Amino acid sequence: MNFFPNNVKLLSTPRILEGGSSEGSFNNFNLALHVNDKKSSVLANRDLLLRCYNLPSAPVWINQTHSNKSVDAASISSIVDADASYSKKLGTVCGVLTADCLPVFICNKEGTTVGIAHAGWRGLVDGIIESLIESFNCKGEDLMVHLGPAISQLSFEVGGEVKSQYLSKNKNFESCFIDLNNKYYLDLYEAARVVLKSFGVSSISGGDRCTYKESDQYFSYRRDGKCSGRMAHLIWMERL
Known part of the structure; x- marks a missing residue:
């Protein structure tokens, strides 16, 4: 799925990976610690993630709160509240966890800055994508974006108050x-x-997948509720 510069790497993990340790509804490659899966299973899966995909370093995880906060992944030494991260440093792996929300991968065309946002309906209308883009400090025409797997429209019913929030921000959201x-x-x-x-x-x-419908491929909170695991979405730069 990578149409980005050759030194920029993207990854969306599958729900099931050979060697995964999670059981039951988390079967088998859940990567989130906050969903009542066994901690030992999640940590084993995170170790498998590192080895299986030959990551240059452990992902920099953030505590996602449906905010519009973006942080420099290379500058934090502990988990902070944020819903997007970016990096200008080779080998720093930016990551988010999702189970229906939209992962937004971004890089500049020079391949010198990368970032990723966790964009649920709240974060999206509150400006999480804008926050991440502003971290790049360049023109939009110099950016490249990949929309990772999320819930599709016909599976995502929302209330009228959600539509009102969107339209009060931008009438173009009507579409x-x-x-x-x-x-x-x-x-x-x-x-x-x-x-x-x-x-x-x-x-x-x-922008053409559905986490809700593709149950063999993806976790889905809307489908499975509190018993849903999480996929990881990662982006980083390597030296060519």
Whole structure:
């Protein structure tokens, strides 16, 4: 899925990986510590992640709170509250965990800065993508974006208050909602594109998967509730 510069690497983990340690509804490659999976299983999976994908370093995890805060992954030494991270340092692995929310991978065309955002409906309307883009300190036309696996529109019913929040921020979000039988459905992918295009970003890929429907591939909180595991989405730069 990598149309980024050759030195930039992207990864979205599968729900199941040979050697994964999680059991039951977390079967078998859950990477989150906060979902009542056995800690030993999650730590074993994180070790497998490092080895299986030959990561240059352990991912820099953040405590995701559906905020609009972005942090420099290379500058933090402990887990901080944030929903996006970026790095200009080779070998620093930026990461987020999801189970329906949208992972937004970003890099500049020179391949000298990378970042990733955890964009649920709250973070998206509150400006998490904007926050991450501003960390790059460049024009939108100089950025490349990949939209990782998230819940698709027809599986994501939301309340009228959600639509009102979006439209009060930007009327262009109208195109991100459909109304079926007096119920609203939000397209996270399209909402992300609205934000990205407002910055002049045109190099956008992805946005065609569904974590809810593709149960063999992905965890889904909307589908499985508190028993859902989490996938990891990672981005980093390597020396060519």
